[in-house]
Amino acid sequence: MRLTPPSVIVFLISLVLFVLAVLPMAGIAVPSIGFSTVWILVASYVVLAAGVLFKGI
Structure with a gap:
């Protein structure tokens, strides 16, 4: 299986989802x-x- 780097758009979507999940854990x-933020x-x-x-992708 050959892995490829994700596109910038996919990385940014993943980053936004991560930040949305971490904000409530940080008290915001x-x-x-x-x-649930776990999902x-x-x-x-x-x-x-x-x-x-x-x-x-």
Whole structure:
């Protein structure tokens, strides 16, 4: 299996999801997040992993 670097867009999406998940853990309330921040962290990792595993994403 050949791994490729993620595109800038995929990396930025993953970074934004990560920041949204970490803000409540740092004590900054984000009321628009209606579900567990753990799932947002998982989504961030999945987006980044998909960017690495699949070429052209």
